[in-house]
Amino acid sequence: MLMDPVGLPIVDVDVPVTWPAPLVGLVGELAEAARRLGHAPENYQDVDLVPYEDTALALLEGHLVRARHHTRLLDHEKDAIRSQGLRLLDARLVSDRLDQAHKLGYLTEAEHETLRTVNETVPGQCVPGRREGQVCLTLSAAAQLHHIHGIHRLLTYWGGEAIYWQHCEGSPALATKLRSLGVPSVVSALLDLATPGRQRPSIFPSLVHVFVGKALGHDPADADVFYKSSIPPQRIESIVSPGDVAYDRFPGLPRG
Template sequence: MTAHNIVDLDDPNTWPASLADRIDELADEVPAHLDTARDLNNQVGHLAEYDSEIRTLLAGRLLRTYHVTRLLDHEIDHVRTRGLLAVTEGRLAERADRALKAGVITEAERAALRASTALTHEKPFIAQLRLGKVCVISSRQPLADSWPVSFLTYWGGEVQQFGPAWESVDYDHVRRLGRPSVVVAAIDVTCPAACVPGRELLFDFIGTRLGLDGNGVTFHYTADIPGEQIVDIWRPGHPEYDQHLHFPQA
């Protein structure tokens, strides 16, 4: 992976010429009165049929994406070497085991972690929807919203902290383990693993070209994102992280 083959949705200067030209053609069909990229689905929904074409134009390149989380120091090294791993019950258990080995939790806290995941406490059909995926977003724009704060504040993410154990103040320090982190990962959007429920990727490219707000789709990536596709990890003190003044600093 090299910088020249990474496409940044927010920066048209990184788009291959064939993609930029096609997006310009499709953008010409968009009414002038739209305020956000979210309106594109309703106003020019017929353009969704070109999403696979747009993805094909990205063949041989990787799309820059963002995963918002909270990581211990040894987890930073793990992400850099092994990448972002799709959720499984075994990997959730391994994460608790590594935290115990690092001396940041007790045996009792590891037991609570193993017994408190969404896979245990949510309805089975909902829990199954979380398995085998890594969630990343396609644009920096959603990082300006309020939702990233909880992911940056609480260790373990939305899959880990479920069940009665997390309602006790005794586990406050476990919830606040690690440091807030934004993992920048480059993904292949031409492969079947790059699922985008709800809105097609091409609308974000059109939205960027037209200068609209509201860009950013969530990929439910149904495979591991390997370490060689980790571009950067932002933490407090990193200029990209610190420009988001609402992000927690610890």
């Protein structure tokens, strides 16, 4: 379902005609240098490009960059993203999701209690800095086409990694329940990656690597983005699930 557009120019790493001209020039030079050094397109991550990351980000100032968040959503959670945007992962978000699912009858009392007390926002149960305080996205639709970044599991188990991670392998009954909740959903969001003073996201391998990988002709080139700010509703571009054309064009994605 498409939502309201945003006025700033939108850059999509998969669509070179959306790249700002100065960025096209930089990326073209870096890609040509990589070719001269004999780098195969699929080895784009091995090219020494990190020194150019700040320059690439600066060239995106005044633009928004399209990214994708992969998850499973219940209907009311889709409505919440449309009205509130994507929130940073923290204990409050996990608690809100679990409480609402329980209130609406999706979780039993026992399931609610187990998930509330065993998840990766509970002190002592998580790897510090691994997931909390960020929104996780990918830059390219390549993840949906080439099944990279582990998105299949994100689209299969409800709740996100913070909720399902400790249960999908060792708790068969609860894992089955988590697979039954919600529908696979891809949330397209528009990110400000370059505004001075904004907390800089972590991008791996790097933003410039993705652009150069695409310029070298390696379609699966992609990066994980760990965005450090909530994403407001006006920058949620779409939420698509099975039955939507934008989802169904990737036939390998989970259907139910």
